[in-house]
Structures are given as C-alpha cells and as structure tokens.
Amino acid sequence: MENPLITVQHEHIVITSKAHKQLRLHVSHYLQTPAHLLCQFAENENNLFAAVFANSHDTPQLARRATSFIRAYLFIADVGAMEIAVLQAIDASLRNRPRS
Known part of the structure; x- marks a missing residue:
C-alpha cells in the first residue's frame, strides 16, 4: 500500500x-505572531476550520503535526x-x- 500523493502548487x-x-x-506565517507557522486544511474545496501551528524555525514539528491531522482523513x-x-512540501x- 502506498502513501497518498503530494503535489506542491x-x-x-x-x-x-x-x-x-x-x-x-496552506502554509503561511501566522499574522498575529509571525514567529509561528500556520498550516490550514481544506477537504476538496471545503475549509475544515482546522489548523496546526509550530515555531517558524521548526518546520519538522509543523510536518509532524500536519501528518498527524492528515492521518485522520487519509490512510497512510x-x-x-x-x-x-x-x-519537503512545506x-x-x-x-x-x-x-x-
């Protein structure tokens, strides 16, 4: 069984x-606290109103948190x-x- 396909647009x-x-x-610097990164999620075109945060210099932590969230929706x-x-995509x- 393979992991889901990731594409960066x-x-x-x-x-x-x-x-x-x-x-x-969607990954961006959080406007209220620019020292943090924000990763927001949407399924198809519907916003899930969910996000994960991490320190702006800790993209591995953001990736771990995002992957944890993704596992709730997709088989990994x-x-x-x-x-x-x-x-790598982030x-x-x-x-x-x-x-x-």
Whole structure:
C-alpha cells in the first residue's frame, strides 16, 4: 500500500489518496505572531476550520503535526515517509512564496 500523493502548487500543498480523497494544506506565517507557522486544511474545496501551528524555525514539528491531522482523513501506509514528504512540501511551499 502506498502513501497518498503530494503535489506542491503555488499557494497550496495538495494531498490525494488512492480513494480520490483530497486535502489541501496552506502554509503561511501566522499574522498575529509571525514567529509561528500556520498550516490550514481544506477537504476538496471545503475549509475544515482546522489548523496546526509550530515555531517558524521548526518546520519538522509543523510536518509532524500536519501528518498527524492528515492521518485522520487519509490512510497512510508509512507515517515516517509521509512526515518526510510533508516536510519537503512545506519547505518547498515556503521557499516558493514571499513571506507575508
């Protein structure tokens, strides 16, 4: 069994499972406390009104928290590999956008 597919788009990270369920993640610097990163979730086009936070210099912690949340929605075969893939996607997403 494989982990869901992760693609990094300009504004979002999209995670798609074999069952065609899709989560969108939006990672940004939290406006109220810029020292924190915020990861918000949407399923298909519906906002889930859920988020995870981490220190702005601790993207591995944000990836762990995001992966934990993702596991509630999608089957993940290899959690460790998924955390690494989410971390790489978060880093790529932040690198490709200016800090707001």
